Amino acid sequence: MRPFSQLLDALVYTRARNDKLKLIGDYLRRTPDPDRGHALAALTGGLDLKAVKPAIIRGLAESRVDPVLLAMSRDYVGDMAETVSLLWPAPEGETDDGTLGLADVVERLQRLGRAEAPAALAAMLDHLDASGRFALLKLATGALRVGISARLAKVALADAFGLDVDSVEEVWHGLKPPYLPLFAWAEGRGAQPTPGDVPVFRPFMLAHPLEEGALSLDDYAAEWKWDGIRVQIVRAGGETRLYSRAGDDVTASFPDVAEAFASEGVLDGELLVRGVAQGGEAGSFNALQQRLNRRTVSARMLADFPAFVRLYDILFDGAEDLRALPWTERRARLEALVPTLDPVRFDLSALIEAPDFAALADIRAGARDAAVEGVMLKRRDSPYVAGRRTGLWYKWKRDPLTADCVLMYAQRGSGKRSSFYSDYTFGCWTPDGALLPVGKAYFGFTDEELKWLDRFVRTRTVARFGPVREVEKTLVLEIAFDSIHVSTRHKSGLAMRFPRIARIRSDKPAAEADTIEALKRLAT
Incomplete structure (x- = not known):
């Protein structure tokens, strides 16, 4: 389990694509079967461990840690798995001796029923260090989120063993974890797997x-x-x-x-x-x-x-x-x-x-x-x-549509953005002068603009709701979006497609932002 947890730690703090490819490739070359196959399945979303849900993890943590402390820590850290991995109080004398392998963990989790899952998961958490606990919880919930797409993991495999990535794609869906025939082919110990009469994927x-x-x-x-x-x-x-x-x-x-x-x-x-x-x-x-x-x-x-x-x-x-x-x-x-x-x-x-x-x-x-x-x-x-x-x-x-909206709420991000208020809810005016939320965006801005927005949120907060802050309704954001549609799921009656922040309009008074009626005229 330790090599896999070290891989995840390294991927979280690595930005460059080529560096990520090398990290994964090195891991796959030096790790034996079946651990590397299970790791590859985890990175590509190929593991389905149904017995462990986020509520189980939260319940386990609340049985070991003060619930108020847990909630406050979760609000600050921005991720429950990371919070639990850091706060988990392992029994005295328990140390991570490196004997718990990734394949052992996956096989145990696959055998578990929902009634057995909490006790088994707690026993494994007791046996691991903070890094191992983080990897275990991410693995168990299927929420790795380490900046790796399934395609990138397959490219890393192909690069590591000198394979053609499109050839890997064509046999991929005919194989199952831990992909023993795939690695045998990659290392020259076996022939290229053939999909036969299986409806396999071809790259687009x-x-x-x-x-x-x-x-x-x-x-x-x-x-x-x-x-x-x-x-x-x-x-x-x-x-x-x-x-x-x-x-x-x-x-x-x-x-x-x-x-x-x-x-x-x-x-x-x-x-x-x-x-x-x-x-x-x-x-x-x-x-x-x-x-x-x-x-x-x-x-x-x-x-x-x-x-x-x-x-x-x-x-x-x-x-x-x-x-x-x-x-x-x-x-x-x-x-x-x-x-x-x-x-x-x-x-x-x-x-x-x-x-x-x-x-x-x-x-x-x-x-x-x-x-x-x-x-x-x-x-x-x-x-x-x-x-x-x-x-x-x-x-x-087609060219994007734009609207001037007023920032209403902000929430901390996750991962590298967990210390910043980087998720922004914005609204437009109703005929009676009220603001209704019309969308949420968390990209489109530079790192410097993120720091500016974070400072604005912290200094203009008027109310707090857990990790969410309500701010003064004074900042206008120019929002670009691909389309907007009528929606009964939202209070405003509208849903934006791919909203992103195009500009920070600190020069524009909030009263001059767009109205709900103006957006409805753009709706398709």
Whole structure:
């Protein structure tokens, strides 16, 4: 357990991507099986330890530590696992002798029922030092949050053993922790694992942002960039799976789509839901959020938010790999396939007809559909290649909307920001002169601006609610956001998509900030 906890400690305090890759790679090379496989699963979100929930950890801590002290410490530290790891009073004589391995911990946690979990977890906490306790609690709750994406961990594995990361991606979902065949292949002790008849993930082709300059529509085709989540639909061996752009299996959240796809092959598209306000057409991302990250979906949820996929591309037609074909040929194959699919669950992303780039720019500028995020430009002769390749695909997102809002509340961040008030709730004016919250943002500002905002919060606090502070309603923030939608879940009746702080408007009086009615006129 100690090598894994040391790895987590190092990753928390390492910013540079290449340094993180080296830390993970060194760990994977020097750590034996099965510990390194379980560590890799933890870093990529592949462990599912259902018996340990955050409430169990809080209850254990309150049985050993004064609850008031625990609550005050949690407010200051900003993270329950870190708080408990530092405060936990291990019995006298207990020391971390390094004999408790990561595989031992994972196997114990996997065997536990919910009734057994508290006592077993407490026994392990007693046996570890503060660093080990932190690693254990993060592992048990599945909330590592050490600045590592699943893709980055796979890149680290590939770099450490001289593998092609796309080859790793293609076999990944056919394997299970602790990935013994994967490491045997990596070290030259075994052949490359083959997915066989398993519906495995293939890396997506991605686009570069179009910063400036025009492209010839003789060379590039244009289609809408839809505001859902990019998914890959894979059917092989009689089974269908849906994968997100990060390679996460999201089939359980969208069984209605998976059940409707019975053609062997691999398709690329945008997952959307049909909106009531849109007359059954693609709804806003806010509607899609009702379905995301759910392990089970109720019949009512399926009926109220029916999902479908707007198809972009085809990678495999049956067993035939089409990725080397130019986009024009793949598009023709996709157009021939779509009429054979369930029209309720699948349709084709239409191309945008424009005589030239200037006309396309005008069309893009006028697009404020609830489900449109911008325009995609795809080189007509481009193969389907993993990752971002210069000159092939571009995304031309529509310009963000902005609003001047008043800072209302601030909350401490987590991790490196746990000592700063870095999460900001802001509002706009109602007709009777009251402020209603319309969103929350925690990025868009520089480190220096964060320090300035933190000082403002600390010196202008008017009330405290645990880790949250209410501040004087005097500071205007210019908020940029991709879109705004009507929402019954929020008191203001509005929900912003990707809000971020564009500017601190200390020059503007709060009374001149925007109104709720003005934002409603922007809502789609």
